[in-house]
Amino acid sequence: DAGITQSPRHKVTETGTPVTLRCHQTENHRYMYWYRQDPGHGLRLIHYSYGVKDTDKGEVSDGYSVSRSKTEDFLLTLESATSSQTSVYFCAISGSGANVLTFGAGSRLTVL
């Protein structure tokens, strides 16, 4: 979607390797979110940020860390990827008056 990009869009990695997914926005929105989506589980919140250097845990934060050093970027890091972290990861932003979430196109991660 316009104003939010995720990278990489696809990644295959091996168990035990570190992985960083990037969410970049050009909307200057305050809030940013990382979700994962797996069959049968819908969207589950991993971490979210309510400002630069202000982050908090979501529903499924174990094994993940995040950083937000500037408004436009929200990084999701898997320090040591496991097969259970194979998933599609979505970033979302909000901050306009209506508090509508805008989602990125998703990053598909496969951990072998």
Place this chain on the structure above:
Amino acid sequence: DAKTTQPTSMDCAEGRAANLPCNHSTISGNEYVYWYRQIHSQGPQYIIHGLKNNETNEMASLIITEDRKSSTLILPHATLRDTAVYYCIVRPSRNRDDKIIFGKGTRLHILP
């Protein structure tokens, strides 16, 4: 946990109105009801939101009961392109604890 409950799946004939229910019995006075949909593997897309009055836009109508404990999303003339997973969420007021939790949504099948 998600603060909303929705049926797992629903069918609707093409050209008919699709009525998707959502229960949010613990909704707080300052929380809005938002609806999103996710088509195939794309990122979820905003549809509509409301506080207590009924709302309509070019995509859908939202009917919220007077006690605000439930709502219905109405797609007036469903088409095959409306086949998607529909999520109903309640959004806390914009503060530090802005965890946006999605449930599993309703998988809507539009039948030709």
